[in-house]
Amino acid sequence: MNALITGASSGIGRAMALSLSTKVSQLILVARRKERLEELRGELLLINPKLKVDILVRDVNDPELTHDIERVSGKKIDILINNAGLALGREKVETSKFSDWEQMISTNVTANFRMAHLVVPWMIENGGGDIINLCSVAGFLTYPGGAVYCATKHAVHAFTRVLREETAGRNIRVMQISPGMVNTEFSTARFGGDKTMADKVYEGMNPLVGEDIARMMQFMLDQPRHVVIDEIVTMPMAQGSPTTVVRGKV
Numbered sequence: 001m002n003a004l005i006t007g008a009s010s011g012i013g014r015a016m017a018l019s020l021s022t023k024v025s026q027l028i029l030v031a032r033r034k035e036r037l038e039e040l041r042g043e044l045l046l047i048n049p050k051l052k053v054d055i056l057v058r059d060v061n062d063p064e065l066t067h068d069i070e071r072v073s074g075k076k077i078d079i080l081i082n083n084a085g086l087a088l089g090r091e092k093v094e095t096s097k098f099s100d101w102e103q104m105i106s107t108n109v110t111a112n113f114r115m116a117h118l119v120v121p122w123m124i125e126n127g128g129g130d131i132i133n134l135c136s137v138a139g140f141l142t143y144p145g146g147a148v149y150c151a152t153k154h155a156v157h158a159f160t161r162v163l164r165e166e167t168a169g170r171n172i173r174v175m176q177i178s179p180g181m182v183n184t185e186f187s188t189a190r191f192g193g194d195k196t197m198a199d200k201v202y203e204g205m206n207p208l209v210g211e212d213i214a215r216m217m218q219f220m221l222d223q224p225r226h227v228v229i230d231e232i233v234t235m236p237m238a239q240g241s242p243t244t245v246v247r248g249k250v
């Protein structure tokens with residue numbers, strides 16, 4: 001059995017690679033940062049020396065990626081963790097950068113959908129598979145300064161639902177996980193590498209971490225085949241919504 005994880009170089013994707021390392025025989029890991037993927041491969045092979053680890057150093061927006069995946073997988077993907085994604089900026093619509101919008105839309109929406117477009121026909125052909133899309137609480141709630149990020153995750157939410165309907169009864173489990181605040185490199189990326197700004201996001205509260213999300217995704221995958229966990233929505237104890245975060249108590 002194999003698994004394809006996009007955005008495996010940090011955060012949730014990295015944690016999921018570690019979780020799957022003893023459950024599959026091949027991991028196909030996609031991200032832009034080569035050294036991060038190589039370091040992860042070393043760690044994975046220490047856990048499971050028999051694991052085949054293929055690292056694909058590509059931007060998910062690069063159309064060539066589909067050929068790479070085809071080559072290393074032999075057109076067979078059992079598990080897709082459709083995870084690569086990002087938020088850029090916390091500006092209102094009136095002051096945010098259009099180029100940031102384009103990057104979020106192409107990465108979170110177009111490239112995410114392209115992965116499903118690639119692997120669903122193979123899953124049908126090969127008799128089944130599992131897909132987990134990384135959505136967000138921003139996929140059904142909103143917050144000021146997140147117009148385009150929220151819009152991209154609303155799009156993922158809609159796509160997941162339709163794919164679930166279309167594949168019902170075909171041994172393909174289409175699932176989605178929608179986290180609130182997870183302390184990964186997400187906020188550092190959002191604020192253009194400004195770690196001080198990123199740390200402020202999680203100040204005085206106890207956020208989720210990548211391993212929490214990986215554990216929940218593993219639970220979804222480990223269910224008997226007739227059980228589909230459509231969606232998990234998860235937030236840290238201190239968070240009640242994207243705009244309600246209690247600090248200094250937990």
Ligand SMILES: NC(=O)c1ccc[n+]([C@@H]2O[C@H](COP(=O)([O-])OP(=O)(O)OC[C@H]3O[C@@H](n4cnc5c(N)ncnc54)[C@H](OP(=O)(O)O)[C@@H]3O)[C@@H](O)[C@H]2O)c1
Pocket residue numbers: 006007008009010011012013030031032033036058059060061083084085086087107134135136137178179180181182183184185186187189210
């Ligand atoms: N952290 C949160 O609070 C949170 C909450 C809800 C949902 N999510 C979602 O969870 C997913 C994972 O985020 P995370 O929290 O784990 O953040 P992260 O630590 O920043 O990880 C993001 C991953 O996506 C990859 N990525 C980003 N743009 C890419 C591109 N154009 N091509 C290839 N890879 C790309 C990054 O790798 P490279 O930079 O090496 O390319 C990295 O591996 C995202 O879809 C995010 O929207 C996160």
